[in-house]
Amino acid sequence: MPPKSPPIFEFLLFEGFSNMVLASAMEPLRDVRMNSGQEVSGWRVTTLDGAPVRSSSGLQITPDGSFDEGETNRTLVLVAGYHVRDQVTPTLLAKLRTATRQAERVLALDTAAWLLAAAGVLEGQAATIHWQELEAFSETFPKTEVSTARFVRSGAFLTCGGASTALDMMLSLIQELYGSAAAFGASTMFVYDPSRQSELNRGAARLEQRGSPKVLEAVNLMAERIESPLSTAELAKQVSLSERTLARAFQRELGMTPGKYYKILRLQHARYLSEETHLSLEQIAHRCGFSSASSLGRSFVGLYGRTLRDTRTQERPWVKSAR
Known part of the structure; x- marks a missing residue:
């Protein structure tokens, strides 16, 4: 029997959805897939009839x-926004x-x-919704246990x-499916200036309630010394701990x-430089702390199962265009 393929995340969009909500759910998956050395889930975007939909800001999305x-064998992700009552048929x-x-x-x-809830599938379940709809949601669906939790x-x-x-x-789901390191990496995907991000309580610092300060401090040092x-x-020594x-x-x-x-952090940066710059592989190796392109290449293949050169020429199936 062939191995079961990873489940697809299917984003079902409804007219009036929020661009920010969609990106907040999709971009961490992109980061995990780009940086993982294992086979992980892909995704696709659909609408009920396959026709384009517009977000709340007027951006039109053409679905897959x-x-x-x-x-x-899919994780279904429903993304709705304004005028949700009008969607109910x-x-x-x-x-x-x-x-x-x-x-x-x-x-x-x-x-x-x-x-x-309108479909009846949340009866007896706990759920939450956008804060503006909490009161109406609770009144309309009394058989659902309505919570004010973040999720x-x-x-x-x-x-x-x-x-x-x-x-x-x-991020919580990524941790469950792919491990703490993947979730941690996805949470820090926008960190380019670690010291500044730390001051702003972004990047690794935003996880202070989930991880120990010493680990976060060490990760920030790693990011600064690629x-x-x-x-x-x-x-x-720099975080005042023993090695053990x-x-x-x-x-x-x-x-x-x-x-x-x-x-892994250094190899992720090497991949980024390979895809986004015209630096030679030797230059990339030195910028990522490797002694030579061959040393970088061996480590990269060990993690990703393909060469750095391939990342420059191979079309990534989960990305339709460069940006």
Whole structure:
């Protein structure tokens, strides 16, 4: 029997969805897929009839296809926004009832929990929704346990409100599916100036309630020293820990040693430089702390299963255009 392929994340968009909510859920997945050395889920975007839809800001999105409620082995992500009540039709509700029975899990972002509740699938479940709809949601669907939490998991259903809560929910799901290191990496994908981001409580600092300050401090040091990597002993000294204690903290919180995480961070940066610049492989190697292009190449193949040169010429199937 052939191995089961990873489930697809299917983003079902409704007219009036929020661009920020969609990006907050999709971009962490892009980061995980781009930086993971393992086979992970892809995604596609659909609408009920396969026709383009407009976001709340007027941006028109052309989907990959139309929604098929009978499809299996997928994580279904509903993204709704304004005028959600106008989306409710008998046809849609029937499709949602079928689709939620078939899906691995169902995520409802922004106001999309309203659609699930209208379909009756949230009866007896806990859920949340965009804060502006909380009171009306509670009154309209008394058989659903309404929560004010940032996001709620209840059985196969995950619900959240706005963009920042969608990001939190997706990072939590990424940690569950792909591990703490993947979630940590996705959470810091916009960190380019670690010291400035730390001051602003962004990047690694935004996880202070989830990870130990010493691990976060060490990761920020790694990000600052990509070109001239610190040894584990030097890292430990700078964060005032013993090597053994630092190693235990990384193993507990990220599931790997500091050295392995550091190498992954450097290889991710090498991949970025390969795809986004015209630097030679030798130049990339030195900018990422490797002694030579061949040394970088061996490590890169070991993590990604393909060469750095391939990343410059190979079309990535989950990206339709360069930017």
